[in-house]
Amino acid sequence: MAEKNQITGKKSVLFSIGSETIPQLLEFLRDRGISRVILVSDENEYRALGARVEQALQQNSIEVHNVVLRGEAVSADEVSITQALLPSDESNQMYIAVGSGTLTDIVRFVSYRAKSDFICLPTAPSVDGFASSGSSMTINGFKQTILSKPPLAIFADMDTLCNAPPGLIASGFGDMFGKYSALADWKLAHLIVNEPYNDVIAKRSRAARDSVAAASFKLTEDHEGSVLKVMEALVEEGLCMLEYGNSRPASGAEHHFSHYWEMKLLREKRPAVFHGSKVGIASIIIAGCYQLLHEISRDEAAACLSRTVRPDPEHEKDAIIRGFGNRLAETVTGTQAFYLSMADGDYQDLKNSIISHWDKVKQIAEQVPGQEVLINMLKQVGGVYHPSSLGMTDQDVLDALTYAHYVRGGFTILKLGRMLGWTAEFLFEMVVKGIPGDY
Numbered sequence: 001m002a003e004k005n006q007i008t009g010k011k012s013v014l015f016s017i018g019s020e021t022i023p024q025l026l027e028f029l030r031d032r033g034i035s036r037v038i039l040v041s042d043e044n045e046y047r048a049l050g051a052r053v054e055q056a057l058q059q060n061s062i063e064v065h066n067v068v069l070r071g072e073a074v075s076a077d078e079v080s081i082t083q084a085l086l087p088s089d090e091s092n093q094m095y096i097a098v099g100s101g102t103l104t105d106i107v108r109f110v111s112y113r114a115k116s117d118f119i120c121l122p123t124a125p126s127v128d129g130f131a132s133s134g135s136s137m138t139i140n141g142f143k144q145t146i147l148s149k150p151p152l153a154i155f156a157d158m159d160t161l162c163n164a165p166p167g168l169i170a171s172g173f174g175d176m177f178g179k180y181s182a183l184a185d186w187k188l189a190h191l192i193v194n195e196p197y198n199d200v201i202a203k204r205s206r207a208a209r210d211s212v213a214a215a216s217f218k219l220t221e222d223h224e225g226s227v228l229k230v231m232e233a234l235v236e237e238g239l240c241m242l243e244y245g246n247s248r249p250a251s252g253a254e255h256h257f258s259h260y261w262e263m264k265l266l267r268e269k270r271p272a273v274f275h276g277s278k279v280g281i282a283s284i285i286i287a288g289c290y291q292l293l294h295e296i297s298r299d300e301a302a303a304c305l306s307r308t309v310r311p312d313p314e315h316e317k318d319a320i321i322r323g324f325g326n327r328l329a330e331t332v333t334g335t336q337a338f339y340l341s342m343a344d345g346d347y348q349d350l351k352n353s354i355i356s357h358w359d360k361v362k363q364i365a366e367q368v369p370g371q372e373v374l375i376n377m378l379k380q381v382g383g384v385y386h387p388s389s390l391g392m393t394d395q396d397v398l399d400a401l402t403y404a405h406y407v408r409g410g411f412t413i414l415k416l417g418r419m420l421g422w423t424a425e426f427l428f429e430m431v432v433k434g435i436p437g438d439y
Contacts, residue, residue, distance in 0.1 A: 013131045013242070014153035015235050017228065021157035022056045025096075025119065028153055029062060034094045036063040038087050038116075040107050041098035042074045048123045049160050050098040069103075073272040076105040077138045088114040095119070097151075100168060101127030101136070101275055104151075109135040112148040120151040124164035125172040125231040127275055128250050130154055131238030136275075141267060142328050143259040143407070150242050154235060162227050167274060170383035172230045173216055174280025177374055178254040179209035179237070181286040181413070184368050185252030189411035191357050191364070192350070198244055205240045205249045208233035216377045226381075253289075253404065253412040257282030260323075260404040261396065267325065273390045280383055281390065282400075284374050288431025289413050289422075294365035296420070298358040304420040305354065310347035311418075313340045323403030335409045351419065361416075371435065386437030397432055398424050 016024050029037070037057060041050035046068050057064045065087035069080055084095075084106055095118035097107035104120050104127075111118035112135075120130050129136060131154060134145040183202055190197035215229035240249040247255075258278035265272060296304070316336065321329045333340070342350075354361065378385045387397050401424035405414035417427065 013150050013235075013239065015131070015156075015232075016153065017156040017161075017231060018158055021121070021155045021160075022053060025053070025121070025155050026056060026060050026062075028119070028155075029057075029094065030060075032094075034062070034092065036065070036091050036093045037096050038065045038067060038084070038093060039096045039098065040067045040069070040084050040103060040110075042069045042071075042103060045099040045103060045123050048098075048163075049121060049157060053096070053098060053121065069106075074102055074106075075138055075266070075272070076102050076109070076136060078140075080106045081110055081137075084110040085114060088116065096121060098123060100124045101129055104130055105135040105137060108133075108148045108151070109137060109146060117152050118149075120154045122154065122156050122231070123160050124168035125161050125227055125234055126164070126168040126175070127172065128175050128234045128237035129241075131235050132241040132247070133245075134241065134247055138262070138266060140327070140331075141263065142324075142331050143263050144331075145247055150238075156231055158224065158228070161231055162224055166382050167277065169219075169227060169230070170378070170381045171274040171276030171280075172234055173212060173276070173381045174274075174278075174283070174378065174383050175276035176209055176212040176230065176233055176237070177377060178252075178276075178279040178283045179205055179250060180368050180374070181254045181283055181290065182248075182250055182252035183209075184290060184364050185410070185412040186248050187364050188361065188413060188416065191360055192353050192416070193411045195248075195411060198249070201240050201244050201249050205237060208236040208240075213377060216380045219381050248410065251408075252410075253286045253414045254279050254282040256404040256407040256412065256414070257285065257400045259407045260400050261390075261392065263324070263328070264396065264399065270391065277384055277390060280374075280378050281385060281387055281392075284371050284378075284385055284435060285397075285401075285427075285431055286413060287368050287371050287374055288434070289417060289427065290365045290368040291370055292422075292427075292430060293413065293416070294362055296362075298355065301358055301420065302355050305351045308419055308421050310342055310344055311339070316340060319403070320406055323399065323406060332406050336406060338409055339415075354416065354419065371431070375436065386435050387432070388437055394428070398428055401427050401432075 093116050095107050095111040097104045098121045107118050133150045135148040137146050189195035212230050212233045215226040219226040237250045241247050320332045324332045375385045
């Protein structure tokens with residue numbers, strides 16, 4: 001077990017994982033002359049780790065302003081931001097986030113706005129954003145990633161991680177399995193629309209993903225070792241995003257699905273679902289899309305493309321209103337500026353780019369494992385793999401297949417599928433009905 005690891009690159013975050021988390025935290029604060037901290041957690045995370053941290057800080061004469069966010073499902077939204085920001089002042093303070101992804105996102109955003117640094121104390125290996133500089137926030141009902149700042153350090157207590165709820169551990173695996181389609185989408189966008197691509201960072205992301213895939217088959221027999229592997233990989237993914245400057249190395253169509261579902265659940269006042277669990281299920285669906293893509297010949301692709309026309313901007317805006325509601329329509333429309341501003345000639349150029357690169361498109365599709373492989377890995381870690389397991393209905397899945405591609409502006413297989421004439425109903429029949437479960 002690693003007691004202290006320095007993970008470095010162009011940018012670095014101190015990452016410590018082991019059994020000496022609190023003493024290392026205290027040493028870190030002493031070395032920087034920090035005597036005042038704002039400790040942010042929720043009720044569960046405070047019981048799991050926050051109370052011990054608070055006691056240790058107070059015993060070492062560090063002033064603690066304790067913010068415990070209340071409620072069954074704390075969200076990274078305006079209410080939480082206000083609560084976490086209130087104790088801030090102009091002193092030499094340090095924010096400390098005790099929790100998983102949501103708490104880290106809240107503190108990352110607030111500390112940046114308060115011109116303070118922060119430290120992350122994860123309580124579960126659940127998401128890949130601990131080390132990143134982007135805060136995944138829901139502002140005015142819209143899920144978006146807002147540039148903030150990375151933590152100075154991540155201190156992960158191994159006992160706390162290993163005793164995290166099994167669903168949160170499975171969520172971390174699910175988030176990592178999403179890198180199969182995320183990396184394929186990134187490469188597809190580079191190939192088709194010349195989006196920037198960093199091969200070194202992509203290789204790092206791929207290596208982290210593969211280490212978690214191997215660990216998924218050992219979780220039962222080596223729980224601690226597997227939890228360590230997934231935590232290290234999640235931090236590495238965050239560092240990949242930090243170095244690249246956005247979430248592209250770790251997020252593609254599967255994350256757009258997750259974000260769409262999260263906004264839909266919020267809008268309909270339905271219970272929240274773990275991010276990584278949504279990503280894991282979405283990854284299975286997107287893997288099915290890549291399997292379809294691999295089976296299409298160049299001539300078949302050309303025939304499909306010849307039958308589609310440039311989407312009408314007004315029809316697209318109407319679709320966005322149907323999928324997201326009037327309140328979010330303007331924000332979502334802004335993400336699609338590249339596609340909405342296309343002329344017929346631009347759209348034809350995009351088609352020509354797809355056909356001219358078709359052999360490489362199929363090679364990218366080959367790199368995404370089949371649905372059955374992802375389902376088996378999720379089974380190994382006790383993860384869910386059918387939409388109904390998250391309370392998702394047929395209509396929720398159809399809506400995501402219809403509208404998720406609007407969530408972000410990047411080119412993904414969902415954009416390509418639209419150009420090939422794939423409808424939501426067609427994809428539901430071809431790639432969702434085959435997932436073992438209620439369908």
